[in-house]
Amino acid sequence: MTLNDTLIEAKNLKMYFPVLRGVLRRKVADVKAVDGVSFKIKRGETLGLVGETGCGKTTTGRCILRLYRPTEGQILFEGHDISKLPERRIRPRRLRMSLIFQDPFDSLDPRQSAGNIVGEPLKVHHVVNNNREYRARVEELFRMVGLDLSMRNRVPHEFSGGQRQRIGVARALACSPSFIVCDEPISALDVSIQAQIINLLQELQTRLKGLTYLFIAHDLSIVRHISDRVAVMYLGRIVELTDSLTLYENPLHPYTRALLSAVPIPNPFVEEKRERIILKGEVPSPLYPPDGCHFHPRCPMAVPECSQVVPPLRDIGGGHEVACIRL
Amino acid sequence: MTFLLKVDNLKTRFKTELGLVKAVDGVSYYMREGEIIGLVGESGCGKSVSQLSVLQLIPTPPGEIVDGEVVFEGCDLLKFSANSPEMRSIRGGKIAMIFQEPMTSLNPVLTIGQQLTEMMESHLNMNREAATKQAIELLNRVSMPEAARRIAAYPHQLSGGMRQRVMIAMALSCNPKILIADEPTTAVDVTTQAQLLELMREMVVHFNTSLMIVTHNLGVVARYAQRLYIMYAGRIVESGTTKDIFANPRHPYTIGLLASVPRLDEPRGRKLVPIDGLPPTLINMPPTCAFLPRCAYRVEKCQHEPWPELKLTDGQHYTSCYVDTREK
Amino acid sequence: MIREGAVPAGVMEVPPPQSEVRRIAKVFFSRKVAVVGLIIVVAWVLAAIFAPHFTPYEPYKSDLDNALLQPSREHLLGTDLIGRDTLTRIIYGSRIAFMICGLAVGSAALIGSALGLVAAYYGGILNMVIMRLVDALMSIPMIVKALLIAALLGGGITSIVLAIGFVLTSVYARLMHGVALSVKERDYVTAARATGAGNLRIMLYHILPNSIAPLMVQMTLQLGFALLIEAAMSFLGVGMSPPAAAWGSMISTGYEFLISRPILCLAPGLAIMSLVFGFNMIGDGLRDALDPRLRGTL
Numbered sequence: 001m002t003l004n005d006t007l008i009e010a011k012n013l014k015m016y017f018p019v020l021r022g023v024l025r026r027k028v029a030d031v032k033a034v035d036g037v038s039f040k041i042k043r044g045e046t047l048g049l050v051g052e053t054g055c056g057k058t059t060t061g062r063c064i065l066r067l068y069r070p071t072e073g074q075i076l077f078e079g080h081d082i083s084k085l086p087e088r089r090i091r092p093r094r095l096r097m098s099l100i101f102q103d104p105f106d107s108l109d110p111r112q113s114a115g116n117i118v119g120e121p122l123k124v125h126h127v128v129n130n131n132r133e134y135r136a137r138v139e140e141l142f143r144m145v146g147l148d149l150s151m152r153n154r155v156p157h158e159f160s161g162g163q164r165q166r167i168g169v170a171r172a173l174a175c176s177p178s179f180i181v182c183d184e185p186i187s188a189l190d191v192s193i194q195a196q197i198i199n200l201l202q203e204l205q206t207r208l209k210g211l212t213y214l215f216i217a218h219d220l221s222i223v224r225h226i227s228d229r230v231a232v233m234y235l236g237r238i239v240e241l242t243d244s245l246t247l248y249e250n251p252l253h254p255y256t257r258a259l260l261s262a263v264p265i266p267n268p269f270v271e272e273k274r275e276r277i278i279l280k281g282e283v284p285s286p287l288y289p290p291d292g293c294h295f296h297p298r299c300p301m302a303v304p305e306c307s308q309v310v311p312p313l314r315d316i317g318g319g320h321e322v323a324c325i326r327l
Numbered sequence: 328m329t330f331l332l333k334v335d336n337l338k339t340r341f342k343t344e345l346g347l348v349k350a351v352d353g354v355s356y357y358m359r360e361g362e363i364i365g366l367v368g369e370s371g372c373g374k375s376v377s378q379l380s381v382l383q384l385i386p387t388p389p390g391e392i393v394d395g396e397v398v399f400e401g402c403d404l405l406k407f408s409a410n411s412p413e414m415r416s417i418r419g420g421k422i423a424m425i426f427q428e429p430m431t432s433l434n435p436v437l438t439i440g441q442q443l444t445e446m447m448e449s450h451l452n453m454n455r456e457a458a459t460k461q462a463i464e465l466l467n468r469v470s471m472p473e474a475a476r477r478i479a480a481y482p483h484q485l486s487g488g489m490r491q492r493v494m495i496a497m498a499l500s501c502n503p504k505i506l507i508a509d510e511p512t513t514a515v516d517v518t519t520q521a522q523l524l525e526l527m528r529e530m531v532v533h534f535n536t537s538l539m540i541v542t543h544n545l546g547v548v549a550r551y552a553q554r555l556y557i558m559y560a561g562r563i564v565e566s567g568t569t570k571d572i573f574a575n576p577r578h579p580y581t582i583g584l585l586a587s588v589p590r591l592d593e594p595r596g597r598k599l600v601p602i603d604g605l606p607p608t609l610i611n612m613p614p615t616c617a618f619l620p621r622c623a624y625r626v627e628k629c630q631h632e633p634w635p636e637l638k639l640t641d642g643q644h645y646t647s648c649y650v651d652t653r654e655k
Numbered sequence: 656m657i658r659e660g661a662v663p664a665g666v667m668e669v670p671p672p673q674s675e676v677r678r679i680a681k682v683f684f685s686r687k688v689a690v691v692g693l694i695i696v697v698a699w700v701l702a703a704i705f706a707p708h709f710t711p712y713e714p715y716k717s718d719l720d721n722a723l724l725q726p727s728r729e730h731l732l733g734t735d736l737i738g739r740d741t742l743t744r745i746i747y748g749s750r751i752a753f754m755i756c757g758l759a760v761g762s763a764a765l766i767g768s769a770l771g772l773v774a775a776y777y778g779g780i781l782n783m784v785i786m787r788l789v790d791a792l793m794s795i796p797m798i799v800k801a802l803l804i805a806a807l808l809g810g811g812i813t814s815i816v817l818a819i820g821f822v823l824t825s826v827y828a829r830l831m832h833g834v835a836l837s838v839k840e841r842d843y844v845t846a847a848r849a850t851g852a853g854n855l856r857i858m859l860y861h862i863l864p865n866s867i868a869p870l871m872v873q874m875t876l877q878l879g880f881a882l883l884i885e886a887a888m889s890f891l892g893v894g895m896s897p898p899a900a901a902w903g904s905m906i907s908t909g910y911e912f913l914i915s916r917p918i919l920c921l922a923p924g925l926a927i928m929s930l931v932f933g934f935n936m937i938g939d940g941l942r943d944a945l946d947p948r949l950r951g952t953l
Contacts, residue, residue: 052516053487065849094851107842111864121850160605171846190369191543195587195601218517221546225589225599248591262521263591264546268569270592271550278525279518281472282488 006076007179007212008041008064013073013083015056015063019287031286033059035236035294036073038313043178046205046213048227048244050220050259054286055233057216061181064214065097066090077179095125095175102184104164108156114167115152118142121174141170144207145200162193169200173208181214186222198226220263224248229319232256235294236286238313242320252322254299293324301326330398331504331537332358332381332422337395339373339380346610350376350390352561355637358505363531363538365548365569368558371606374541377558378507382418383409400504420450423498427510429490433482439466439493440478443500450501465496469526488519495523499530506531507539512547524551545588549573554643557581560607560617563637567644577646577653579624616648624650682944689940695933703749712740714747714900723916732922736908741919744900745926751901752930755812756881759819760874766820767827768863768870774828775835776858786832793825801884805893815894819884823877830873834866841865868945876938879931886927902927 015034018027034056041047049057063070066082075083077097082090098121101107108117119138121127128134142149145166156164165185172180182201186194205211217223223230224244231241232253240253251257258277265271281298284290290297296306305325313323339351350373358364368374379385380392387409397404399422407413418424426432434442443465444458453461459478466474469492482490491511498506508527512520528551531538540552548555548569555572557565557580565578576582583602604621614633619625628649637645683689702709712730718738726733732741774785792800801818808814838844839862847857882902888894889903896904902923909919 052518067845067849091851091853094849099846099849101842101846103842107846109843109847109861109865112860120847120852124850124852124856162605168846171850190606191545192369192584192587192602192606195599198589198599199601220517221589221591224591224595225597244595248595258518260591262517264544264550265590265592266545266549266573266585266588267590267592268549268573271546276521276525278521280470282486282519283516 005043006040007043007078008214009074009076010037010039010060010064011074011076013037013060013063013075014071015059015068016071029287032236032289033286034063034070035289036310037233037236037238039231039238039241041179041212041214043212044205044210045229046215046227048223048230049214049216049233050218050223050230051233052218052259052283054235054283056236056286057233058183060233061099061183061214061216065099065181067099092125095121095127096177097179097181098172098175098177100165100168100172100180100182100185103188104161104168105156105188107168108164110156113153113155114147114159115142117156117167118152118170118174121171125175127175137174141173144173144204145170160193161189162196165189165197166200169197169204173204176208178210179212179214181216183216184218185215187217187219194222198222202226220248220260221265232259235283235289237294237323238321239295239323240321241313242318246318246320250320252316252320252327253324254301255295329359330357331360331400333396333398334377334381335396335398337377337380337397338393339376339385339390340393341390343389343610348609349561349612350609351380354395354558354561354563356556356563356566358537358539360504360537361531361535362554363528363540363552365552365555366539366541366558367543367545367548367555369543369606371609372558373561373609374558375509378424378509378539378541381507382422382424383407383414384418384424385409416450419446419498419503420501421503422505422507423501423503424507424509425491425494425498425511427513429487429494429514430482432494433490435482438479438481439485443478443493443497446497446500461500462496465500466493468530469493469496469499470522471496487515488523491515491519491523492526495526495530499534499536502534503536505537505539507541509541510543511540512542512544520547545584546590557584560609560612562617562634562647564618564648565644565646566637567642571642571644575644575653577640577644578618578648579622579650579652580618582652583621583623624648624652626650679944683940686940686943688936689943692933692936692940695929696937699749699930699933700753702746703753706746706750710740710743710746712743714739714744715898723912725916726918733916733918735905735919736912741905741922744905745902745922747900748902748905748923748926749930751812751895751899752882752885752927755816755819755885755901756878758816759881759885760823760877762816763820763823763877764827764870764874767824768831768866770824771828771831771833772835772858772863772866775832775839776854776862785828789825789828789832793829797822797884798887801888802891802893805888812895815885815888818888819881822884823881826873826877827870830869831866834869835862838862838865872938872942872945875934875941879934879938882927882931882934 013034014036016030016032019029019031020026021028037060039047049060051057062068064075070083073083074081077093082093115138118141119134122134122137128137138152139149142152147163147166147170159167186197189197205213215223215227227244229241229243230247231238232255234255240247240251240256247256248260251260258279261275261277279298290307292307292309293311296302299306309325311323311325313321315321316327335355337351337354341348341350354377366374381397385392392405395405404414404417440459440462443462444455447453447458447461463474463478466477471477471489471492511523515523524547527538530536540548542548552569555566555569556563557578559580565572565581572581576585586600587602589599602621607617616629616634619629626649632649635647635649637647639645716739721734721738722736724730724734730740732745734740770785770789774782800822804818804821805814808817844857844861847861885894886903886906889901890907892907894903895901905923906920912919
């Protein structure tokens with residue numbers, strides 16, 4: 001296991017959800033949640049995936065974990081294509097990949113104790129040989145995430161939001177995965193608690209060599225802080241992908257620039273002087289995406305050609321990928 | 328100077344199974360005409376309850392406004408009962424509120440046109456025709472695409488951003504003096520958030536309305552608010568101009584908040600410093616400072632003395648803390 | 656390592672946890688009617704268990720010399736056509752009542768929930784087939800269903816249990832199906848799938864325990880219902896046949912003496928009524944107590 005080899009690769013990933021109408025459940029349209037997404041994640045890296053509602057980032061995350069069967073495209077995990085494998089062939093790989101959820105209230109089974117929730121993956125994959133080892137591992141996980149061991153028999157509703165999220169993290173770590181998809185792990189938490197969880201995730205990555213994150217969020221400040229590279233999604237496609245430094249200092253895609261200018265900065269002196277790009281209109285429904293470049297109806301740089309051509313995600317130098325024909 | 332609104336020592340309590348919750352525990356603030364004020368705090372700090380108390384929208388079996396004055400245009404609103412004709416004409420008429428979740432604050436069985444005209448008919452005594460024309464005008468003003476057609480739409484047929492615009496249109500329909508926006512940005516995307524806030528700011532400038540933004544987002548108030556009130560556990564712990572508070576935060580909670588959020592204007596690697604512990608439950612609180620268990624600046628005095636009053640530090644900057652945090 | 660904070664985790668934000676069982680019990684016992692219902696049912700349960708100790712007579716021994724006696728000090732409820740003490744038979748009848756109701760409801764709940772759960776979980780064609788079948792069965796009047804099964808299987812306790820169970824199954828299938836469908840969408844079920852848990856594990860460990868509450872309420876309510884069906888069946892002659900001391904068949908045999916010895920019908924009738932009432936009140940109390948509003952955080 002060497003650091004810096006590609007752990008995850010998505011190739012032209014597409015996930016369409018059919019819309020069925022009528023008694024005979026005939027398909028009338030597709031919700032094109034993910035519409036041709038490609039990226040690589042190196043072992044030990046954190047790739048941030050940002051975008052607004054309907055951009056498909058959550059669906060992408062779940063596709064990568066094969067919680068959906070992608071409509072098209074490939075997903076390479078540790079070099080093997082898992083996009084078309086049946087569930088029973090995926091299952092053994094599941095201990096090396098896991099998911100942290102957004103909602104700390106809904107992601108824990110209300111009827112199970114914290115210890116059981118954290119230990120379930122151990123049982124599912126038969127990672128431990130006896131009860132003693134099981135208990136020891138659960139204790140170790142509790143300690144790793146900063147949870148008090150005495151609370152192992154409590155049920156979720158007896159914990160605060162931040163603590164529940166820690167339980168979720170512990171569960172995700174149970175079988176020592178190499179890859180964790182963090183799906184908006186802090187959006188549902190109070191501001192003063194968010195930093196605790198972010199720090200925890202970063203510390204874990206330092207301690208557990210080779211732990212790789214796909215960090216999905218809509219909060220750009222948080223994503224910048226924790227990610228090595230960032231992909232910006234709009235309506236099912238990636239519009240820009242580069243390392244965090246470049247993205248925030250030299251954003252090229254007009255959507256990225258509008259997105260960044262819309263993020264308020266807690267500094268009134270800076271805010272006074274900032275350029276504000278206010279987009280017109282709203283994000284279209286993924287049922288009826290615009291032709292060609294999905295962003296063209298709202299783009300300040302659009303030309304007629306933009307509605308006819310789907311811009312490919314091109315590397316314009318130094319690993320900076322942008323999907324725009326005007327650049 | 329005359330204030331448009333002056334709230335003095337407002338206290339609102341809730342009786343619950345587990346004890347008395349002092350949701351708002353002596354909150355005072357003021358608003359002048361044409362100002363944009365920010366009320367900042369996390370969930371459970373009492374900021375929404377304080378605004379609902381101003382409008383007397385607190386459900387009164389468990390809740391009760393037990394003390395304080397709410398002086399609006401020279402008149403104490405708490406003198407009137409919640410259902411009095413005076414309060415009803417103030418709500419929506421002089422003081423309007425926009426809520427966080429537009430789906431639940433819009434009536435799902437009425438078209439947005441009906442909801443708009445209803446407000447204008449009752450507050451401004453307009454007839455149906457005039458109100459409808461005005462409604463379309465308002466929708467245009469809030470950049471609602473195809474306003475004349477959309478006026479016959481039902482809330483569920485609109486997107487989240489559009490519903491928020493309807494709420495803004497409704498709130499502004501009767502030319503209120505004060506607009507209260509309760510977490511206006513939480514349920515919408517960043518780009519829509521930017522649109523809506525710009526819109527509200529334009530409305531403020533255009534109509535000379537005052538705007539109160541209730542939020543937990545420090546960036547939003549940095550961008551829009553002129554003055555800030557920071558709330559914690561039912562009280563205001565720091566107040567002053569936005570620039571002053573961000574340049575020289577005094578209260579340990581404010582300092583903690585600023586240190587714990589990542590920002591685009593600082594170098595990427597800055598370590599986030601979280602605030603230890605958890606926000607309090609507000610049930611049966613001790614008389615000492617509510618932030619004490621989480622405070623990095625605490626001293627011996629804080630353990631014995633009651634929660635400090637707001638004290639002037641400089642200019643208009645007030646803070647409620649015994650410690651001079653500049654020294655650390 | 657990151658500590659949760661200066662204060663021990665859990666102290667500040669969440670109040671001391673009240674055990675969920677205690678909370679449910681508290682609500683339940685605050686409803687007077689539920690408590691009354693509980694007392695009634697417990698009384699009958701004790702009667703059923705300790706029947707031989709309470710009863711001075713044999714329920715099945717005939718004593719023609721003492722036939723059709725009026726209620727007296729020796730026979731508190733009189734005797735029936737062949738001299739058996741009515742009170743004794745009523746008390747022994749509770750055993751049959753509980754056995755039949757318990758088995759019928761239990762098996763209906765088991766099979767019905769299994770069907771509903773599997774249908775909801777797998778979806779697709781399986782779901783359609785199972786649920787349409789359930790719908791079709793529900794459209795047949797229940798007496799017809801009961802009579803059909805009883806007739807097919809002959810008399811006796813097994814056939815009655817199966818007949819009543821058959822009638823009740825659809826309700827559980829429908830109920831479980833509805834609840835399971837919504838539970839299936841919860842994040843914690845997705846989490847279990849992401850962990851790699853198998854279908855069976857997800858259904859039994861995650862979906863079932865979280866879907867059971869409404870079922871429990873339904874079960875207690877249906878106990879009374881099952882008893883009524885049994886009584887009707889026995890009355891119609893397809894249930895427990897004499898000499899069994901089943902309340903329904905006691906009404907049936909006592910029917911011809913309705914005018915002369917009304918107690919022969921009245922006693923079993925009141926017994927049925929009281930037990931059904933007890934079950935229903937417990938069911939109502941349980942429904943209130945298990946109300947999801949009261950579960951969960953402050």
